[in-house]
Amino acid sequence: MPPAPQRPAAPAGTAGLPATTARVLDLVASGAVSSRADLVRELGLAASTVSARVQELVDQGLLAEDGEGTSRGGRRPRLLRIPDDGAVALAADLGSHHVRLGAVGLTGGVHDVEEHAANLAEGPAATLGLLVERLRVLAERQRAAGRTVRGLGVGFPGPVDTVTGRVVAPSRMPGWHLFALRDRLAEQLGLPVLVDNDANVMALGEHRTALPSLRHLVLVKAGRGIGSGVISHGQLYRGAGGAAGDISHVRVEAAAERPCSCGNIGCLETVASGAALVAALRERGLPVDGAADVLRLVQDGEPQATTLVRQAGRHIGTVLSVVVNFFNPQAVVLGGALAEAEPLVAAVRGMLYERCLPMATSDLTITASTTGPDAGLLGAGHAALREPAAS
Amino acid sequence: MPPAPQRPAAPAGTAGLPATTARVLDLVASGAVSSRADLVRELGLAASTVSARVQELVDQGLLAEDGEGTSRGGRRPRLLRIPDDGAVALAADLGSHHVRLGAVGLTGGVHDVEEHAANLAEGPAATLGLLVERLRVLAERQRAAGRTVRGLGVGFPGPVDTVTGRVVAPSRMPGWHLFALRDRLAEQLGLPVLVDNDANVMALGEHRTALPSLRHLVLVKAGRGIGSGVISHGQLYRGAGGAAGDISHVRVEAAAERPCSCGNIGCLETVASGAALVAALRERGLPVDGAADVLRLVQDGEPQATTLVRQAGRHIGTVLSVVVNFFNPQAVVLGGALAEAEPLVAAVRGMLYERCLPMATSDLTITASTTGPDAGLLGAGHAALREPAAS
DNA sequence: GCTCTTCCTTCGGATGCCGAAGAAAGAGCG
DNA sequence: CGCTCTTTCTTCGGCATCCGAAGGAAGAGC
Incomplete structure (x- = not known):
């Protein structure tokens, strides 16, 4: 029996890319590289391999060529860039007394950041209501701006079982233990959702946007x-x-x-x-x-x-x-x-x-x-854009 | 220009095996698995893949079939075992006041263990003399017993640059800084040599022989x-x-x-x-x-x-x-x-x-x-048997 | 003796990587 | 201006590693 589809047919996107391909995207998005030759130097792979990966990404519309750069004594490199075609993931950084929301694009930009007071200690119900309400508005705003919403990444200020997407025994936050945060959000928003610990998503954000090497x-x-x-x-x-x-x-x-x-x-x-x-x-x-x-x-x-x-x-x-x-x-x-x-x-x-x-x-x-208060949003959003969707 | 050969032509052996193949050997050697089906369960690989890897190893003489096991409701498994064909690596566990030597076989046994007083603080020259002398005797004894000596693994009680095989700034051991321990031993013994920190080789020994999963x-x-x-x-x-x-x-x-x-x-x-x-x-x-x-x-x-x-x-x-x-x-x-x-x-x-x-x-x-005082020897020997020889 | 289980192999195919060869397009120099 | 050298990138054949489907071999259990 095939597993029941947990979510509406996910748009074919960056979800579930092979490791190397994802690294190519990350390096281009972070600005660390701007041509195939740069990628060869940075990744240490054969030029033919890089060429093949880039071609795939260009074919899928996840990467675009953007003119030519300056010569370093030979042929000019063909510059690569992430087409901001508007694919975004919603991102939520939950704190014990606030929630910070935004939409993260493939280029590493954060749109429409907002922050609200919220007391997680009051339990999941109250927070979830606010969260879902604001995220729906945020998603609508993204779509109105012509951007496609691909998923939601959430950073939670406590231990998270990333396999089941549930919160585990957070201190000082009664009512959250074993709360199925991922599945509740996925149900109510109709999006693939990824939940992880707040420090973990922040580490991902810093690593992917500022220090990918x-x-x-x-x-x-x-x-x-x-x-x-x-x-x-x-x-x-x-x-x-x-x-x-x-x-x-x-x-x-x-x-x-x-x-x-x-x-x-x-x-x-x-x-x-x-x-x-x-x-x-x-x-x-x-x-x-x-x-x-x-x-x-x-x-x-x-x-x-x-x-x-x-x-x-x-x-x-x-x-x-x-x-x-x-x-x-x-x-x-x-x-x-x-x-x-x-x-x-x-x-x-x-x-x-x-x-x-x-x-x-x-x-x-x-x-x-270096990414300041948005590091958590960036990490959660990036992870949601890149990970196999249902995780 | 091809890199100059640093050592006498290494006998084709376990040196430089691909990761999966090496894991198969480790699992069998440790006794954690005893058939192809066990390997499938333990490694999570497809049965066809396991079969291919095992066949390679059998063809190379690194693995042998050894009768049949008991049925679990179906066909009996064909048992696998490491043929103790006598391939060994010499192993040396250096301490600040002693050196412990032995020969480690593919099956995880240690032969001819001996321990000598030695003061590493007296500098490399004195220690190296004793070491080379005893290792030559040990190697000779292995050959006399019909075993092939494939290399030497050394655990050193201080920081080691594993790329160059040199000792780095050990405290309380003047004269050792930047000493090219690996290359000196390789020259004098005519064997591929691997040098690493003593705790590292011990961790390898424990992991590979006692807790490989x-x-x-x-x-x-x-x-x-x-x-x-x-x-x-x-x-x-x-x-x-x-x-x-x-x-x-x-x-x-x-x-x-x-x-x-x-x-x-x-x-x-x-x-x-x-x-x-x-x-x-x-x-x-x-x-x-x-x-x-x-x-x-x-x-x-x-x-x-x-x-x-x-x-x-x-x-x-x-x-x-x-x-x-x-x-x-x-x-x-x-x-x-x-x-x-x-x-x-x-x-x-x-x-x-x-x-x-x-x-x-x-x-x-x-x-x-669980491996007691020989843990370091086991790790150094195993590493020498398994790693790409010149490292 | 039949079926079901377990174990293992064979075969075709996918993926991801490599290196060799070479095409395209520039810089630099006499 | 033309020649050479450099840099960039692609094409092509090949290798290594893995997979799944299909099926053969050999047992247990009824």
């Missing part, structure tokens, strides 16, 4: 919570049980016996997360309500906030130093609201250079996310 | 020093610069400001390595000279030694808890001399179960090496 990188999302996404051998690394990338529930000295939402004590999260900083600043009488407020105070030069954020960076750096020695990545990328605070980035850098082995840091890039 | 595991070698080898997606993970797997130079609270051989302070190594335990026990007036002596004291129930070893296990467990949350492996395997001390294993287990996320430990195996 790197093989091993760690993205740390420092917002209200702390998460990380791992790219290994150019691919998202999930570990044995899909739980890889947690650095939030590691015990740090400074957190002593503070109880954590995970049920343990002394976790990094209790001293270095946005939520912890908000609590600490409120105790000191400062009017803050979220990680964004903390960031604002830091940017205004408020001394207590700056000290706390720098201290948080040190704690994160302490934990990351173990990760860097062990995993030896090419880059550590800091994302999330707090990564926009320079003192945090500086503290992480300092800690890593002080504590890690020279062999691990000599070729290590440590940087704040 | 696992995709992600971490092996910790706790001997005089502390190292780790990482298997990710079934393959050795080296990281961006080949430095992956270090857990020894992570700062731990209890080590305070103790200076470490790496030039930093407060490293795990200064409180949990065999060298550190030896120093601590000597300070207390106990006559110990190496990790083996420490182990003996523990097994004799000496209280101070037991306390120290348990404490060392806690420190190692503390660092490993970060690794387990981040990397989410299927197994943590403890090897090296100290792993034979039950209190250390128990302490690591306790620490991991206490500190890690339930999601990371629910399906995690934490165990001492």
